[in-house]
Amino acid sequence: MKIVLLDGYTLNPGDLNWAPLQEIGDFTVYDRVKPDEIVEKAKEADILLTNKSKLTAEILEQLPKVKYIGVTATGYNIVDTEAARKRNIPVTNVSEYSSRAVAQHTFSLILHFTNDVARLNESVRQKQWAKSPDFCYSFSPLTELSGKTLGLIGFGSIAKEVAKIAHAFGMRVIAHRRSEKPATGFEFVEILPLETAFRESDVVSLHCPLTEETKGIINAERLGWMKPTSYLINTGRGPLIVDQDLADALNQGVIAGAGLDVLSVEPPSLDNPLPEAKNCVITPHVAWLAFEARRRLLQMTADNIKAFLNGTPINVVN
Incomplete structure (x- = not known):
């Protein structure tokens, strides 16, 4: 054989x-x-x-x-x-x-925005702490996840692992999926219409399969539903996002930031607008790589x- x-x-x-x-x-x-x-x-x-x-x-x-x-x-x-x-x-x-590994990476992207660890670490390496007049500092307010709302688009095995972590952080967890019934053991997750999930979330995380219906699900209209203080996370499939629409939304302050592990074309083309977009953090499709x-x-x-x-x-x- x-x-x-x-x-x-x-x-x-x-x-x-x-x-x-x-x-x-x-x-x-x-x-x-x-x-x-x-x-x-x-x-x-x-x-x-x-x-x-x-x-x-x-x-x-x-x-x-x-x-x-x-x-x-x-x-x-x-x-x-x-x-x-x-x-x-x-x-x-x-x-x-890789459900648990991808869920872990999803939260590494979320925590990048809430705790600013990489930038703070780099500032210490650049001696900014040594020169500081105070015993502590930050570049922007750090954020506590407890009480914030996480919106899951799709509710398969990875989204369920993400929901568990979010629940442990004290977050409100909402989701949009085809079935309106809560999954057994996940009664703490509210199943809501798509637009409502976008509008109420502080973090929107994509976990739906790539189909003809979900391709480009993140476009200018839906980004406009999100809060200007909210973040978009994608550890699912790159083509769920219209690249230029997301880049425009980030550069214009429609949303606060995006954490992406996947792009529409991989490796990305040199003219992909997202690596240069404001407050867009990208990892090279490694969420599954544990x-x-x-x-x-x-x-x-x-x-x-x-x-x-x-x-x-x-x-x-x-």
Whole structure:
């Protein structure tokens, strides 16, 4: 059984053991491949694994040996699932492996704005504290989260972990999702209409899937619903946001700031307006990158393959 992973570096830059996949069959991993190299690298694969390498219908037509495609991520839009289905190739993904890690990163972005740790630390390194006439100082008022309102757009596994943390901080937690019923164990979360959630939140955090309906859900109109003192956090999907609309809102003071871990195109184009926007903090899609989360992802990828080989496939998305 020949297993090929097209882009393994981000999953395992060297700190994990490939044993869970090596134990299943003849395993070959590439750090990354260019689009025009995919067919050559994958032509002998029975099992093909990908994270961000796109598998189009045209590419799949040139890979007649492939019997199974595993996406080493939750999102699977990089695979033409319909083309795979027509060839009876199951496509699987891995979900909920990084919920706690992404929730943790969500709050690291929120706390950046409330506690200003990086800027204060840099000022101390620049000897500003040593020269201060007072025993303490800040550049802007620091903010207590207790009593503030967190609005979650989407209420899946990651949003639930974020809600738990927010509740522990003493925040009011509201959410917008398709179902109006509160989830069991989350009765403290108020389910509200979309516009109400935007208008009442001090922090809006995006956790909805990327669909035709949610693409560009953050646009000029909805940013206008937010308080001028509020913050937008996105650890979900970059295309949920219209980049220029958010940049304009930040530069014009429509909202106070934005913390982003994802952008509409990754790596970003040089003309993306957000890295230069006022009070916009961006991390390079690392919310999922915790060692423990990646180890979990690797094992769950192997478990998906084993289930397929045993004739009981799991996590099939097509």
